[in-house]
Amino acid sequence: MRTLARLTSAEADPERRHLIAGAVFSLAALTLPDTLHAGPAIPARPAVPTARHPGQPEVDELDAMADVFAAAAALHGGEHTRPALAAYLHHVALPQLHAPTAIHDQLLSATARLTLLLGLMCADSGHDATAQYYHHTAARLAAEADDHTSLALALRIMARHAHDLGHHHPAVLHLAHAATEHARQAPPAIRAFTHAQLAVLQAHNHRRDALNTLTRAEQLHTRSDAPPGPFTTYPLAALHYQRAQTLATLGDSLAAARALNASLTARFPTERHATALTHAAYAELLHRIDRLDQAVAHWSAFTTLYPTLNSTRAKRRLHTMRQQLAPYRHRPDTRALLAQTAHLV
Template identity: 35%
Template sequence: MPRTSPLSPNQRLRALLDDAGCTYDALAREINMRGAMRRPPLRLSYNRSAVAHWLSGTKPRSQVAVLLVEALSRRLGRDVTLVEAGLAPSPPEQDADVASRNQIAGPDCTPCREQHLPSFTPWLRSEGQPWERSGAPDPGARRVGAAELATAESAVLFFGRQARFAGTESMGAALSFLLDDVDSWLRASATARTHASLLTATSQLCFLVARMWIGAGEAKEAQQYFHLALDVAGEAGDTLTYALVLRALSSQSFRQGHPGQAEWLASAALDCLPATAEPARRAYLLAQSAVTKAAAGDRRATLRDLCGADRQRARAGDGDGPFTSYAETALAYQRGEAMAALGDVDLALRAYDRSLRLREPEQHWAIALTHTRLAELSCSIPDVERAVLHAREAVRKFPHLYPKVVGMLQRRLWRALAPYRSTAAVQACFEGFVANTTVETIGHHCTYP
């Protein structure tokens, strides 16, 4: 790292950290995660020692400096420049009162303007901006204990079931619970163990809200809540929940067409997973790792991870908790994804078919997605008749899905079937697409492979 000469403490950066109420560990974790989400990803492994070095005057390299001010911008709810953070020299005529001139210049002067998350307000907003905690625990506040923790943990189970079968219909209730109850509990006096457990429950609730946003087709909002879940899990020191969120982010990256980033996140999730983790959780992580290894063309690693996921899933048995179980139907879907990435179409088709057979009828989102994957693969053989059959089954689920999800699935089916549009069956299927673009959604039942 380049050093200032002579080396002197970075008081500007220290002041920003104090204002943000951010620990060294939390800042380092967020920088690592923001690096991982870059395209191409930056594989960073900073810790509190690195932050201490920066405060002492050591300057991070330019890419990392940008990530640092992005993290501070999100936490402070405003734009922070490299100059304000003491990571770039001020022009001679602007040495004094940098912050006020930043306000005069306007936010467009910030080099990371388009990169950091928007500033958040601590109440539910229609545009989907995340809930944010109001502040650090207040030792003078009322004391919370076992009763509040039990309520929070029960809420995780309740909203986990809602996220599986009722999708985003319960999102408002989940966010209200975070704002009206959880936020005040986190600022109340509590034992260290109770406070950490409340943080874990909070992280899990944010995770579930992110999954609800996926069901609505809102990837940006989902990403924001996954990052919030990651941050809170890190503050709790809960490496298990932290690993589960990393796995979810890997799945998001894979769906959005970033396989390299997805592989790195899946690997990081397994690295974070405690040795004492329950089999269902290990199966959940291994299944995603297999998909990313398959996308990289590593057949041996793919089969190793799939076998490991099968073994762990068999040991886990059947449960219904959102963070303590992993459904066989979800593992079958992941096997289909892995086999498809390896080019084993027949094995992929069989895995997707098995996933469908195990689905409950109310799992509309997952059923529609799986039929779409089957249609795409059938076109690649090509088996147009089978592709049309699955496309029609997917379309039948459209009235139960959000418009953005419907549009995404329609586009995928359209691309897959377009080479065969001269056939009567495909033409009829296309007419079904058009008809369903005007259908108002009547329900929002979603679940996730």
């Protein structure tokens, strides 16, 4: 709680926010909650305890606000939504944890999920060390609440974050394994969520295990019937995306391309951020297998959505597009796309 108070307080102070943003993502910190580090040593005033005695309505509000913030990030990315969520955690969620209540563990769990969401927004903003601090803190809150489902989500997200940064260290695979273990009693959607990420990581060294785990994730997904929500459901489009990652790592680029196409087909209009990034990933894969006409079409779709996003991840995809298209400036379609998007930053 003290770590979260320091972090969320720093979000409102540009100088202190810059201080923690300058830290470096740590492979050494990819450990389970009982050995997680306490976070950055930055001064902050603790959150002021609330005078109320929180009850179930407060838990319901925290969960409802998770829906609101997740929906905003799904449409526009995490950069501009991040300060509002940090302020809500600092001024609303944290003070409730100081009050005596019979549902303290439920408040801890709901706060852990909001903290995970804030970590995802930081990762989308390119502040990877800050994201790691939030993910660790969320895992510790979930462990303190004895909430294995939220802990499984935290470990899975930590493993995904490390993988996205290019780390395939055994510690990352261990996190993904631990996520599936903590999700044993969770609903099928959560178990599918953890298994799919485990398959992505196994694909780097264990082909048979990866394919078996991916099949298990797909089987679990067919049994999913949870109510909609950022931490209750696992969208089919996301499962297809993880399938594509697994198959691409295993060297089956054509199957990976089909999976990315299926992911795009399953995306909803409310998933604008994920849709844009999926178009970009699909274009990069098509470029690798010399299908430049199709790649340009998907990069064009990506750049159409790009102006509506506030996302460093999207900016990096735009930079990759320009690098990969530069050698093909002589082609009319490539030249036109580069000219049309020259103003994008």
